[in-house]
Amino acid sequence: MKQTRRAVLRGLAGVTVAGPVVAAPFIARAEAMWPAKPVTIVVNFPAGGLTDGIARAFGQAVQQATGQQVIIDNRPGASGNIGAAQVARANGDGYTFLHTVSSTLVQNRAMFKNLGFDPDKDFVLVSGMSSGVLPVVVHKSVPVTNLKELVAYAKTNKVNFGSWALGSSAHILAQHLNEKFGLSMEIVTYKGEAPMWQDMGAGSLQAAMGSPQAMNALLVKGEIRPIAAPSRVRAGKLPDVPTTIEQGFTDDAFVVRGWLGLAAPAGTPKEVVKRMSDLWVAAADSEPGRRMMESFGLTEKPMPHEEVTADYETLKASLIPMIVALGIKPE
Template sequence: MSKVTTTRRGLLRTGAGASLLVAAPSIVRAQSAAWPNKPITIVVNFPAGGLTDGIARAFGQSVSQATGQQVLIDNKPGASGNIGAALVARAPADGYTFLHSVSSTLIQNRVMFKTLGFDPDKDFTIVSGTSSGVLPVVVHKSLPAEVKDLKSFVEYAKKNKVNFGSWAMGSSAHIFAQTLNEKYGLTMEVVTYKGEAPMWQDMGAGQLQAAMGSPQAMNALIVKGEVRGIAAPSKVRARVFPDVPTSREQGFDDDAFTVSGWLALAAPAATPKDIVKRMSDLWVAAADSEPGKKMMDSFALVEKPMPHEEVMADYERLKTVLIPRIVALGMKPE
């Protein structure tokens, strides 16, 4: 776990910077126009190996190629993404530190934790949003072959102990599993991890009976036959499991069974608007770059990233949908 130390020198430096902004706005404009003129750091608040990390690395490579500046990926997992997010919230708003996260860090976490260490609405502006694609629900091979869809899974879970993996508190996987518990009288234990990679390790070891996540992150388990898909919690079927129906196709019509959310590239709220716009354009364009296309294809993603204004509008929409859903499920903040 990373520890951020605020020093007197750092505070003085911050104060001096603030004075400079007031005294010489022309200098700020010049610096902004020259952006970027040094390496950019993207903090990923989940471990390496998952979708959030993979997209950050591939798109970051594209930004580096387009700007000629190095893009550094710094993984800061922990507390369902809160540790990395808090780190970026306190970073200088100069366009050289960004957060790559999942939308649940900025939306669901506010009602899942008593203290975040940051204010999602006041401390960040969202630069771009990349669809997380279809995140299949899978079960471990140890479950009977009869467990092949959501209905049979619910029947199995009524009679057997089930640990359901979630990559973060309040994530789409957490909401999905908890909604199954509430609607069908199940007692599944939702096991929360610091990202997908450790979750899939436990699934491979048979410590989880079910989980939900990105196809690429679980690919090794698919290839080995360790897991099988039972539902696509989305509007379309998963490319890796084309014969597995969506939740709605299976009659599970509650909105909680159709995932809404995206990967968020965010910056400290005071980051100059022109830098936010330029980074947004670079991030959207990255989906069409060679590294971006390769990563998008490996995760079976087809939707292009949303630019700044569009993702900010969807952010407001998702808050009105997801926050009441968590409250209704009775999830208690930690």
């Protein structure tokens, strides 16, 4: 009996040892076959803005390259937290991704008491691309042509300043203007750019900030007037608009830097992350990718997985203290 029992135990041990050996090639084959079914990219802002436009164009390129359908699922709300939380809870099997802005993963942690997810633990960054220059504009009824004139105007007139999300670069810039110059501009937060520009066209906002393409219809109609490019370089689509630095606004809050990020749930296989990163970077050179980047005035190519992961740490170190310093209370 003892020998029999030992034999049984040896047999069970053999099964235990053999399990991973057998499973490893199977897992490797499954990852090599990726994608074997449709891929969903959750966009945590409404259709019509920069985040959505790039996701759709790049998703089309990924679909063309892999032969598998790429589904764009818009889940706006709570400054991007609703869509991000949905992806954070998804299986890390390589078939669900999040396309978002850096503020969702960086600024929001200082803006909300409960995000519904952990930006650092629940995601792995796949790729990231500079969101480009996001001009500050005013409604045609506001008689100003530069940022200094807007400050002077806001001291004696009511100004509603549009922001596409709580804690966004637009929010930071407007809040810093309030703090630095003793203004009381009302910062109006939206679920994305599209509804913000609708209100701007209706005249309920006096100022706002966002992507050139998303505001283009209002620019063409003459409903809005660009007054500053909060960047170190001028906007390619609006080369005559001076930067904030050129206008003497040199504080870090007036020089916007951020990116559009593609992320996957934590636990997504490294091989899949690498493959999707390569596909996303290559999408910038595809026909739909080039057209969309040109329409939004974007010139910088996407960063691969390793690069955006390192830049994420840099962004956190610079932006989080900035929000804390502005005294914005978490909701």
